[in-house]
Amino acid sequence: MLTCNSVSTISLRLKLAAVGLVLALLWPQVADAQVSLATFAVDITIPVGHRCMGILPTKVRQIDDPLQAVGLVLLGPDEPVVVVALDWCEVRNAAYDLWRDELAKVASTTRQRVLVCSLHQHDAPVTDNRAQELLDEVGLPGELFDVDFQAACIADTAAALKAAIAQAQPVTHVGIGQGQVEKVASNRRVEYADGSVRFDRQSRSGADSLLAKLDAGEIDPWLKSISFFNGEQELAVLSCYATHPMSSYGQGAVSADFIGQARRRRQVDTPGTLQVYLTGCSGDVTAGKYNDGSLAARGLLADRLYQTMIVAAEQTVRYEVDGWTFRCAELTLPFHDGAEFTREAMSKVLRDPQAKMDQRILAAMGLSSLERVERGQPIDVPCLDLGVAQLVVLPGEAFVGYQLMAQRLRPKSFVMVSGYGECWTGYIPTQSAMVDGFDHGWRWVGPECEPLVEEALKQVLEVTK
Ligand SMILES: [Zn+2]
Numbered sequence: 001m002l003t004c005n006s007v008s009t010i011s012l013r014l015k016l017a018a019v020g021l022v023l024a025l026l027w028p029q030v031a032d033a034q035v036s037l038a039t040f041a042v043d044i045t046i047p048v049g050h051r052c053m054g055i056l057p058t059k060v061r062q063i064d065d066p067l068q069a070v071g072l073v074l075l076g077p078d079e080p081v082v083v084v085a086l087d088w089c090e091v092r093n094a095a096y097d098l099w100r101d102e103l104a105k106v107a108s109t110t111r112q113r114v115l116v117c118s119l120h121q122h123d124a125p126v127t128d129n130r131a132q133e134l135l136d137e138v139g140l141p142g143e144l145f146d147v148d149f150q151a152a153c154i155a156d157t158a159a160a161l162k163a164a165i166a167q168a169q170p171v172t173h174v175g176i177g178q179g180q181v182e183k184v185a186s187n188r189r190v191e192y193a194d195g196s197v198r199f200d201r202q203s204r205s206g207a208d209s210l211l212a213k214l215d216a217g218e219i220d221p222w223l224k225s226i227s228f229f230n231g232e233q234e235l236a237v238l239s240c241y242a243t244h245p246m247s248s249y250g251q252g253a254v255s256a257d258f259i260g261q262a263r264r265r266r267q268v269d270t271p272g273t274l275q276v277y278l279t280g281c282s283g284d285v286t287a288g289k290y291n292d293g294s295l296a297a298r299g300l301l302a303d304r305l306y307q308t309m310i311v312a313a314e315q316t317v318r319y320e321v322d323g324w325t326f327r328c329a330e331l332t333l334p335f336h337d338g339a340e341f342t343r344e345a346m347s348k349v350l351r352d353p354q355a356k357m358d359q360r361i362l363a364a365m366g367l368s369s370l371e372r373v374e375r376g377q378p379i380d381v382p383c384l385d386l387g388v389a390q391l392v393v394l395p396g397e398a399f400v401g402y403q404l405m406a407q408r409l410r411p412k413s414f415v416m417v418s419g420y421g422e423c424w425t426g427y428i429p430t431q432s433a434m435v436d437g438f439d440h441g442w443r444w445v446g447p448e449c450e451p452l453v454e455e456a457l458k459q460v461l462e463v464t465k
Contacts, residue, residue, distance in 0.1 A: 035076040035321065037171045037228050038164035039236050039274035042069045044086065044153040046125050046254060050146055053089050053249070054126030054365065055358035061252035065260060067124055069157045070276050072228070072236045073107050074324065074384075075168055080109040081326055081384050083238065083391070084157065085276050087256040088118045090396075090423035092128035093368050095150065102154045106162040112328040112380050115393050118420040119279045121257045122203075122249035125150075128424070130368035135361065138351055144361050169235055173318040175227035176389050176414045179311030184304050185243040185282075186289030187217030187400070189436060197436050203246050203286040204293035212289055219243075219285055220403055223305070224416045225312040226389050227273075234273040238391065239263075239309055240416045242280030242400050247291050247298035258287070261302035266309045275309075281419040283397030283427045284438070325385040329456040330378035331395070333425060334446035335370055341444070343370060362441065369424040369444050379422045383460035389414040392460055394453070396425030397442070399433055402453055409463045428453065 045066040046052075049059050071084030082103050091099060100114040107114070127145045135143050188199040190211060205211035223241040227234055245259040256263075263277040291297045339345060349355050349363040384391045392406055394417060403417040427443040431450040457463075 035074065035171050036168035037072055037074055037235050038168040039072045040070075040157070040160035040164040041274065042153070042157045042160045043067070044069045044088065044157070047146070047149065050125060050149070051144060052124060052252065052254070053122045054144055055361050056122070056250055057358070058250060058252040060123075060254050062254070064253045064255040067121070067254065067256055068260075069153065070263075070274065071157075071161070072274065072276060073161060073165060073168075074171070075165065076324075079113055079326075080107045081324070082107050082109065082114045082161065083117070083276065083384070084115070085117050085119055085278055087121055087124055087260055088127070089120055089122060089124045090118050090126040090420065091116060092126070092131070092365070092422070092424040093372050094129035095127040096422050098129065099154055102158045103161055106158045107165065112382055113326060115382050115384065115391070115418075116421065117278050117393055117418045118423060119256070119259060119277065120245055120282070120420050121255065121260070122246040123252070123254050123257070126365075126423075128365055128368050130371065131361075131364040134350060134364040134367055138360070140360065143357065144364065169230045171228050171235065171321060172231055173229040174321050174386050174388060175229060175234070175316040175318045176225070177227070177312040177314070177316030178222045178224045179308040179315060180221045181223050181241055181308045182304055183290045184287055184301055185216065185219040185221070185241070185285050186287065187219060188284045188286060188288070189217050189433070189438075190214045199284070199433075199436070199438050201286065201288040203244055203288050204248060204291050205288035206290050206297065207292040214289075216289055218400060218404075220280060220400055223308045223312055224414065225309070225316065226386065226391060226414075226416055227316055229318060234270070236274040236276060237313070238276045238278060238416065239312065240278040240280050240418055241305065241308075242282045242285050242403055242419070244282050244286040245279055247287060247301055248293040248295070258298050258301040259305060261298070262305035262309060265302070265306045278416070278418040279420055281394055281398040281400050281403035281417055283399040283419070283429065284433060285400050319388045321386065323387060327383045327385065327460045327462070329381040329459040331381050331452060331456040332376075332378045333395075333428070333449050333452060335373045336444050337446050341366055341370070343367065346370070366444055372424060379425075381421075381456045381460055389416065390461060391416045391418065392457065393418045393421040395422040395428065396420065397427040398453065399428060399430045401430035401432070402428070402457070405454060406457050406461060409457055410461050415461065
């Protein structure tokens with residue numbers, strides 16, 4: 001079920017320099033072996049009238065702030081690795097492959113080495129080309145997303161990546177730093193005084209005095225940063241924190257939300273350094289304990305995240321880079337086994353003009369994912385291993401327990417885990433969350449995911465036992 005696609009190690013410039021002048025003279029391609037990095041940022045704001053979060057009834061009425069694709073590419077003697085963060089809700093199936101394939105083409109690399117991470121803002125699109133095709137067939141064009149608009153966004157991002165590669169700069173050091181985020185993240189799971197456990201906490205439950213008071217539950221309090229330096233010049237920072245990113249949503253006001261605000265504020269501080277933010281494994285984590293859905297709360301949450309980005313920068317320790325390794329596991333997760341997730345049931349809803357629009361869209365999304373599972377296409381779980389730090393991308397709405405699991409598997413290393421890679425899965429609960437009764441319509445996987453994800457993590461993190 002899990003097979004390793006490829007493993008490669010790239011020696012960096014410093015390592016090669018140590019080999020000595022004689023070898024350098026005999027080996028003229030040494031200059032080509034230098035590792036370098038290029039950055040890019042592109043506007044991918046959905047237009048007025050576009051659907052948000054795949055199924056929200058209120059379409060885009062206004063743009064509060066833009067959505068961006070922000071990324072970097074690492075270049076060296078081996079195949080390049082691209083990391084790109086999208087201010088979009090989710091990218092699924094054929095849409096996910098399209099993004100990766102088009103960027104892979106211009107970066108001269110493989111699909112697996114293009115790490116596409118959605119940040120999961122909710123006033124932002126969900127894309128899945130096959131799901132939209134199915135909707136087209138029943139007379140619902142553009143109801144999930146605008147296919148041509150996505151194609152233009154991909155083309156713009158690919159063009160920006162291509163232009164960036166021509167401007168790549170050498171990388172001499174990798175930095176790692178972290179800071180503890182205060183009063184942003186809380187788990188959906190709450191334990192009541194009578195001992196009962198429920199997943200009652202939503203993204204803006206701060207207005208509910210009891211849900212605001214109850215313990216934050218399982219979270220990862222650390223915002224982690226991996227940075228890339230050319231000598232003293234910091235070229236780019238990847239920052240990652242595990243929480244749903246929305247303060248308020250559903251009114252048709254497009255926004256990159258509090259994580260976008262924090263990133264942009266930090267970007268103003270560091271004009272020569274590209275700030276890339278990634279959303280960690282946040283299926284069961286929201287700002288709900290601290291957020292009442294007001295614009296003021298959005299600003300407060302943004303400020304807390306921004307302040308922690310500064311702390312992480314101050315705490316950053318630099319290491320000479322002497323190589324990177326890339327690994328990728330193939331993860332096959334089971335499709336939801338519920339009666340309403342059969343092909344027959346979903347096809348019936350999709351074709352029923354009396355069914356509610358959100359249900360028809362969900363059915364199309366489900367059918368697209370079922371087709372994928374039936375044709376045996378696994379989920380790629382990539383890992384960029386920089387020696388002192390690893391960046392792993394997990395699919396969909398993986399629960400924070402998986403991020404903590406990844407860190408436990410490599411306790412002496414600096415493990416950053418982004419969620420929201422391939423997003424067809426929706427929620428990926430841990431075993432304990434299933435035992436506690438977690439259920440939600442935004443889950444397309446079966447209940448037995450944990451051992452499969454654990455196996456993939458062990459593989460990409462090279463845990464032998
Ligand atoms: Zn979500």
